[in-house]
Amino acid sequence: MTRWNVTRERGPEWGGWWRDDAIGPPHDRSSGARWPLLGLLFLLPIIIPAVRSAAHPNTSVVHAVLGPVLLAAYAGCYLFFPQVVFRRPSIRAKLVFCTGMLALGWVAMLVLHEGSVYVLLYAMAVIAFGLPPGWTLILDGSSLVALLVVVERHVGVDGSPSDVGTLLGITSAMFAVGRLLHTVRSLRAAQDEIATLAVTAERERLARDLHDILGHSLTTITVKAGLARRILESAQDTERASTEIHEVESLARSALSDVRATVSEYREVSLSAELVGARAALRAAEIEADLPHAVDNVLPDLQQTFGYVLREAVTNVLRHSGAKHVKVRLGRTWLDIEDDGAGAPGGVSGNGLRGLTERLDQIGGTLRAEPRAGGGFLVRAEVRPALEAAS
Incomplete structure (x- = not known):
């Protein structure tokens, strides 16, 4: 331990003798x-x-x-x-x-x-x-x-000297009581601060989860409703239009159920289920999708987080990119979503990407969302090798 570190460690201790x-x-x-x-x-x-x-x-x-x-x-x-x-x-x-x-x-x-x-x-x-x-x-x-x-x-x-000794004893007792009372008050203040931070963290979690759930579900509903409207207007395939409307109804019910589960903190995101949902949403938007058929090669502890990443990335493709082709690749500790679109307007990072960054930070991972050199956009989620080794 260096002398500088010793000084820093002792500074607050001695400072507390004189500071209030x-x-x-x-x-x-x-x-x-x-x-x-x-x-x-x-x-x-x-x-x-x-x-x-x-x-x-x-x-x-x-x-x-x-x-x-x-x-x-x-x-x-x-x-x-x-x-x-x-x-x-x-x-x-x-x-x-x-x-x-x-x-x-x-x-x-x-x-x-x-x-x-x-x-x-x-x-x-x-x-x-x-x-x-x-x-x-x-x-x-x-x-x-x-x-x-x-x-x-x-x-x-x-x-008498014994009276002075009595004063010493009483004063020492008052000093001990005062320090104890101050310590109790400090602990209560710390508990109040922890409670405030816990409430703030819960609000952030709820806002993040609702954004991830409703953002994807409502985008998919909008795409499918638009597809059904175009089919009905062209009067080409009323049976397909009816199928799309039924799927819109099913998505709306599923979104409502997800919102209720999220508020109760019982909702679990599945990467395999998100792949199925992404395939249906991209198909409804007439975007060619190159998606994996299995998620067995992804660490189980990372599948829920990667499910959120996939959901948000596909939602952004449907909203902003104007892409015609999307490719998803999975690895043991990484996930890539590529498209040939333009990405978000002006390269703006919205609440969804910020929420994903927070989720990955909690497990020691990183998120990159950037244009590709040859055109298009890339979203890559990856954890550090230390987590992979520990797993």
């Missing part, structure tokens, strides 16, 4: 209304002592006013932090919010009379819950170290 790649929990109206009430209950352990401290006779006027104001601002940050953390703003906005809340917590803890170290728990929990791991370690880690120093030196803070 996580997906927060859903923030609907009901959860937004419930959280302030629940958060207010969590804040009671610091609100009640603050009120008592402000009413204490020994508390100065400045501390009696400034303490509650700071605590109110700090509590407001805690009550409305989901609006910032879970609405997916930039990492810079989250960092500014969390740093400001932590600073408010420090000032409120030092200003309050007998301020407890647990005042900082709320800011540290928000940071552990809402920021990437790198920023969490810096902000919460530095706060814990500073708290330990302040407690050891007894600088106007109510607490």
Whole structure:
């Protein structure tokens, strides 16, 4: 493994420590209304002592006013932090919010009379819950170290080293819960994306199959109906015209059945059946057909795909080419359809050929549709030798 590859592999891992790649929990109206009430209950352990401290006779006027104001601002940050953390703003906005809340917590803890170290728990929990791991370690880690120093030196803070250890444990638990919640949300988002892709793929499959089925069937019906009309107008062979009309009716019923089966995903295309249908359609269009009489030399796994290719190629011959002769050749892993016509107008590749290309891509094959050097048009479907060897 090269050094460049190692760098690429480690880049996303370390980048996730500083970037905000996580997906927060859903923030609907009901959860937004419930959280302030629940958060207010969590804040009671610091609100009640603050009120008592402000009413204490020994508390100065400045501390009696400034303490509650700071605590109110700090509590407001805690009550409305989901609006910032879970609405997916930039990492810079989250960092500014969390740093400001932590600073408010420090000032409120030092200003309050007998301020407890647990005042900082709320800011540290928000940071552990809402920021990437790198920023969490810096902000919460530095706060814990500073708290330990302040407690050891007894600088106007109510607490002990064991209290700092408790803060460490609670903050670590919140960090783990936050990472777990973000992971769950990421998995749900991935599942939603997979479901969306599955729906899109199913729509593409249905559109492709309906195009292949109706395109060929309706083209053949049109050709046969036109032939029957010409026979009736010339009054030459009414019996043949009646036969063609019966075949049109049969094709229409078959097309309806195929559409129903395709919608139910039960329809199977047979290469041998497509050869029979191609022979009848080309005969009705008065196009000379040189077709194989058997498909035994084609790999069984490829016969359904080659059936789709044959169907679409013959449909294009009937629609666009103006050909008088069509030749089909089959091999173990290839299929050729040649005609002496002009191909699609302007060499345009329609939805049918694009659909065939997608089908062949799924089995590792390729499709070529191009004019022949000596005139006419060639459609060639072929799989790579690796598939043949594996089979």
